[in-house]
Amino acid sequence: MEDVISLSVGEPDFHTPWHIREAGIESLEKGRTRYTPNRGFIQLRQEVSSFLSRHYGVEYEPESxxxxxxxxxxxxxxCVRSLITPGDEVLIPEPSFVCYVxxxxxxxGVPVTIETGPENGFKLTAKELEAHITERTKLLIMPYPNNPTGAVMEREELLKIARVVEKHNLLVLSDEIYAALTYTQEGHICFSSLPGMMERTIVVNGFSKAHSMTGWRLGYAAGPREIISLMVKLHQFAIMSAPTTSQYAAIEALxxxxxxxxxxxxQYDMRRRLIVDGLNEIGLKCFEPKGAFYVFPSVKSTGLTSDEFCERLIYSKQVAVVPGSAFxxxxxxxxxxxxxxxxKHITEALSRIRAFLEEL
Incomplete structure (x- = not known):
């Protein structure tokens, strides 16, 4: 379609910073194009460990x-394939990233979803978690800061979750890809930094969001050495190693x-305030997200379903957004x-959405 403003994809509009690109280019120019160790360059793993330590206060051994x-x-x-055997239950708060289920x-595994809503800021509560645990529950996925809602969990809320996790001897996959994009005074709290959680948590993070490196395809996992060693086995047979050039760039990024x-x-924080205020002003009720780079406004006042709203909006005003039901x-x-x-894109999109609502 012509003249479409897409606010649909979670991909930073910033270029990868030049000094990071330059490190990748230099590695190519010097012919550094061979396989890396299965676990990744030790230099990169050391930088990951240092990054997690100085930003979130957690200590991981780069070697293991x-x-x-x-x-x-x-x-x-x-992580999921290493830990889950057929029939094990995986607890997944929703709305959340489309790949977990x-x-x-x-x-x-058997995905067991836990509904969250705007009344509590789309956060998982210890009470709701407890209510969904059975003797088959093995793994809890913690998707905070959250895609699609922008919800963030505070320390006291996480401590209550941690107590339930410990009580029922669960493992935790903490997807912290948006950790660096947290706008609260407290900042991001890494789940493994909580008492008793280091030995039962696998932290997932990467370079796509915080460093604007989506196409470089590079991430990492940090966790107990026994679990990481299992993940390495699957990784080395299925993938061999992550891209060499990307790893050199990531060393520079960290x-x-x-x-x-x-x-x-x-910049994202400024845009966040702009779009939240704009949506509320034009009549789409929107709770204030505290992380990531998404807002999740309600369209119930229009009388349309999520799919209907998105389809009619793109055809009539050429603005693309994603139905909440996808999550x-x-x-x-x-x-x-x-x-x-x-x-500029956000302001124009808000103007078009306003016109769309006025015509409904």
Whole structure:
């Protein structure tokens, strides 16, 4: 379609910072194009360990507790396949990233979704978690900061979850790909930093969002050495190793990229306030997200389903957003709008959405 403004994809509009690209280019120019160790370059694993330590206060041994993967998505898949046997239940708060449920199913697991809603900021509560645990429950996925809602869990809320996890001897996959894009005063709390959680948590993170490196396809997992060693087995047979050029670029990103992260976070924060205020002003009720780069406004006042709203909006006003139902049944009645786009795009999109609502 012509003249479409897409606020649908969760991909930063920033170029990968030049010094990071330059490190990748230099590696190619010097012919550094061979396989890396299965776990990833030790230099990169050391930088990952250093990054997690200085930002989130967690300590991992680079040699045995860190694995470099092809994006955070591979890390999620490896973790689930390493831990789940047929019939094991995987608890997944929803709305959430679209891959969790099918990855659990492909591993032979049984996904058990836990609905969250705007009344509590789309956060998982200890009470709801407890209510969904059975003798078959093996793994809890913690998707915070959250895609699609932008919800963030605070320390006191996480401590209550941790107590339930410990009580029932669960394992936790903490998907923290948006950790660097947290806008609260407290900042991001890494789940493995909580008392008793280091030995039962696999932290997944990567470079796509915080460093604007989506196409480089690089992520990592950090966790107990016994679990990481299982993930390495699957990784080495299915993938061999993550891209060599990307790893050289990632070393530079972690060593010298903190200022880039801070700048981009500041820009996203400004856009976040712009779009939340704009949506509420034109009549789409929107709770304030505290992380990632998504808003999740309700469209129930229009009388349209999520699919109907998105389809009619794109055909009549050429604005693309995502139906909330794509992220689980409890997302029905909402739409996901990404604000990792320019202020010009966001402002024009808000103007078109206003016109759309006025015509309904």
């Amino acid at each position: 507790q860190v694995l470099i993967t092809v994006g955070g998505s591979e890390a999620i898949d490896l 099918p990855i659990a199913q492909m591993a032979g 060593k010298n990229g903190d200022d880039d992260m801070a700048y981009m976070r500041g 689980g049944p409890c997302g029905e009645g909402f739409v996901r709008i990404s604000y990792c786009y320019s202020v």
